[in-house]
Amino acid sequence: MNHVINVQVENKPGVLARVASMFAGRGFNIHSLAVGPTADPTLSRMTVVVDGPEMEQIIKQLYKLVHTVKVTELTSGQGIEREIMIVRVNAEASKRGEIIEAADIFKAKTIDVGMASLTFELAGEPDTLADFQELMQPYGVIDLAKSGRIAMARDAKSKDGTKARLRSA
Amino acid sequence: MSKTMTGAQALIYALEGQGVDIVFGVPGGAILPAYDPILDSRIRHVLARHEQGAGHMASGYAHATGRVGVMIATSGPGATNLITPLQDCYMDSIPVVAITGQVATHSIGNDAFQEAHTWGISMPATKHNYLITDVNDIPEVINEAFHLAATGRPGPILVDVPKDVLAATMTWHDAPPTKLPGYKPSVKGHPRQVKAAIEMIQQAERPVLYTGGGVIRAEASAELRQFAEMANLPVVTTLMARGAMPDSHPLSLGMSGMHGCYTATTAIQQADLLVAMAARFDDRVTGEVKSFAPNAKVIHVDVDPAEIGKVRNAEVPIVGDAKVVLGQLLHQLERTLDDAAPPARTEWFDQLAEWQHDFPLAFDQDPDGPIQQQYVIAELRRITNGDAIIVAGVGQHQMWAAQFGGFEKPNTWINSGGLGTMGYAVPAAVGAKAGKPDDTVFAIDGDGCFQMTMQELITASVEGIPVKIAVMNNGALGMVRQWQKLFYHERFSATDLTNHTPDYVKLAEAMGCVGLRAERPADVGPMLEKALAINDKPVVIDFVCDPEAMVFPMVVAGGSNDHVIMGPEDLPRPDGPQPEDVI
Ligand SMILES: Cc1ncc(C[n+]2csc(CCOP(=O)(O)OP(=O)(O)O)c2C)c(N)n1
Ligand SMILES: [Mg+2]
Numbered sequence: 001m002n003h004v005i006n007v008q009v010e011n012k013p014g015v016l017a018r019v020a021s022m023f024a025g026r027g028f029n030i031h032s033l034a035v036g037p038t039a040d041p042t043l044s045r046m047t048v049v050v051d052g053p054e055m056e057q058i059i060k061q062l063y064k065l066v067h068t069v070k071v072t073e074l075t076s077g078q079g080i081e082r083e084i085m086i087v088r089v090n091a092e093a094s095k096r097g098e099i100i101e102a103a104d105i106f107k108a109k110t111i112d113v114g115m116a117s118l119t120f121e122l123a124g125e126p127d128t129l130a131d132f133q134e135l136m137q138p139y140g141v142i143d144l145a146k147s148g149r150i151a152m153a154r155d156a157k158s159k160d161g162t163k164a165r166l167r168s169a
Numbered sequence: 170m171s172k173t174m175t176g177a178q179a180l181i182y183a184l185e186g187q188g189v190d191i192v193f194g195v196p197g198g199a200i201l202p203a204y205d206p207i208l209d210s211r212i213r214h215v216l217a218r219h220e221q222g223a224g225h226m227a228s229g230y231a232h233a234t235g236r237v238g239v240m241i242a243t244s245g246p247g248a249t250n251l252i253t254p255l256q257d258c259y260m261d262s263i264p265v266v267a268i269t270g271q272v273a274t275h276s277i278g279n280d281a282f283q284e285a286h287t288w289g290i291s292m293p294a295t296k297h298n299y300l301i302t303d304v305n306d307i308p309e310v311i312n313e314a315f316h317l318a319a320t321g322r323p324g325p326i327l328v329d330v331p332k333d334v335l336a337a338t339m340t341w342h343d344a345p346p347t348k349l350p351g352y353k354p355s356v357k358g359h360p361r362q363v364k365a366a367i368e369m370i371q372q373a374e375r376p377v378l379y380t381g382g383g384v385i386r387a388e389a390s391a392e393l394r395q396f397a398e399m400a401n402l403p404v405v406t407t408l409m410a411r412g413a414m415p416d417s418h419p420l421s422l423g424m425s426g427m428h429g430c431y432t433a434t435t436a437i438q439q440a441d442l443l444v445a446m447a448a449r450f451d452d453r454v455t456g457e458v459k460s461f462a463p464n465a466k467v468i469h470v471d472v473d474p475a476e477i478g479k480v481r482n483a484e485v486p487i488v489g490d491a492k493v494v495l496g497q498l499l500h501q502l503e504r505t506l507d508d509a510a511p512p513a514r515t516e517w518f519d520q521l522a523e524w525q526h527d528f529p530l531a532f533d534q535d536p537d538g539p540i541q542q543q544y545v546i547a548e549l550r551r552i553t554n555g556d557a558i559i560v561a562g563v564g565q566h567q568m569w570a571a572q573f574g575g576f577e578k579p580n581t582w583i584n585s586g587g588l589g590t591m592g593y594a595v596p597a598a599v600g601a602k603a604g605k606p607d608d609t610v611f612a613i614d615g616d617g618c619f620q621m622t623m624q625e626l627i628t629a630s631v632e633g634i635p636v637k638i639a640v641m642n643n644g645a646l647g648m649v650r651q652w653q654k655l656f657y658h659e660r661f662s663a664t665d666l667t668n669h670t671p672d673y674v675k676l677a678e679a680m681g682c683v684g685l686r687a688e689r690p691a692d693v694g695p696m697l698e699k700a701l702a703i704n705d706k707p708v709v710i711d712f713v714c715d716p717e718a719m720v721f722p723m724v725v726a727g728g729s730n731d732h733v734i735m736g737p738e739d740l741p742r743p744d745g746p747q748p749e750d751v752i
Contacts, residue, residue: 009351010350056478066317
């Protein structure tokens, strides 16, 4: 099962290398990893999607890195998860209408139009992206890029949200 | 003080500010600026003959004194030569700081002369590391480096300093207190867990206090002993914890694990409670994990939360410093016991005594036969009364030294446990002696190990650091040969060293040491006495030993600790079933 972890790290040179090296050295698998700044310029946020059962060790090993400030595990459904995808599909004239119609249902944005291809942008929940990708598959996916997931815990006070499980080792 | 100085001066000044009195290193181009202010400093620089030697010296110094050891090397090959000692310190939680020169910042990434990506190479071998790019950062970085090395779970820190940063000028400022929002090691155990631990201990019928090297790092030996006595717990000491509890103490069971004694290993197997005190369930201790201490509940005390549950689940996890947590446990136990006595556990102690009687650690020394290494160690122990600091290499001699050394005090047993680094003993002994000049420092080294770093005896002679080295000359990479004998049908591939070349006596003399040799058991005592009487020079004794001797007890790598092999008669026969996964 995939687990999503948010890692707040000090915004220092090399911190991504430290995290990646720890994962490699300990034999933990990274499914995706996205890094970016946070509202606090001294901190960065990494959203790491990992497979495998060793969650507790992964979290503890992340905490062992001197620059790790906070690690939060978001169990499935308890976090807000988003990803962006750019996908280019074969689109000969006869199929164009059909493809665009499908894209419309997903509210995918057409961002490039070629002689024989269409390129869409779609942002949303990872499952939605996966569905759209599946839908495009029969037309022939020429190229595809994903940002990697970003996530945060739901506001504990929000109506539908359950409180995210916070763990600190 | 606000004084203008170079980065190099600031670096040395910062080291002085940390109380550093000695550093071990080898200079070179990139680190050159830092060597000039050393001349004006009260810090002593010991010039090693190889950076690996400098690194192990820093480690031996830290082991023996409990203070942070410091190693210095230049960029490129100097820095890469430090990787083995850094990883060694990482595995054994030894506090050291490495200072490495780096090519000038504008050359970094250009494949400059003697450039290596030291920061990247050392990252997985250190607790934390730095590349300083601004001369003004020197006070903070050095302050942080020493703080990180010595606090929490101790470990190695590397600071890489480019040459232009060393040459730049700055105005000195004292480093403010460290600001590390992500680094707050827990010191005190959770009171609820402490209480739960004492309840569990009081109820246990067959408890074992399984003690790791962290007790020595935390300087908690006195508390450990007090706790064991008050709670009436038998104590097992791992390879890294030898000396944490006096071997002569009635509650001491000795070392457990792959070459541990029968009683210690079996006590853990049969225990209903393991109190793991700053120990990490290393594979050399557990053997096959799934059959390790199958009926034991676990209380695990460690300063590093990641160790808890890594190998074995703990019913009562306690994150904290061993010394502080032992203090809490003692306090809680006092309150619980009040006037009552702890459980007597007569049956358990009778059982342990029976095993000790039936399966003692023993050896035979035929007075007319070849020298047995155990005999050399037992004689050394007898003559020094357990007062010497013993440093070991890696191999058979190390295991015999751990078994028969008879350790009574912490920091008197120094070895490379986690990494198993051959070549550790000579330089580590030099570092230990440099830190504890009034103590006798005796290395028990293998002939194979000795040949890896023996040049540091030149350092010892020239610098006036009179260590004593016993070369256990069995003419072989003995431990590997033992495995070939047991598991590879006696096909001895690349384990023969010959016991005549080099001539260790001549070699010792050439390096400015006194060289002695013992070829018969009767020579052993006198040669040790002779070596102990020489205090103005390093001494090397060539003990020509039995090449066929094997270390027992033994648990086959990856095998269950239920099967302790006491001697050749218990062995799986070469034509019989072989251990599947020899690691
Ligand atoms: C640097 C290094 N290389 C290889 C090994 C593998 N190894 C473990 S013990 C050993 C033999 C050690 O020989 P020696 O120093 O003569 O000790 P003995 O076992 O004979 O007492 C070897 C090669 C190691 N531990 N470290
Ligand atoms: Mg040997």
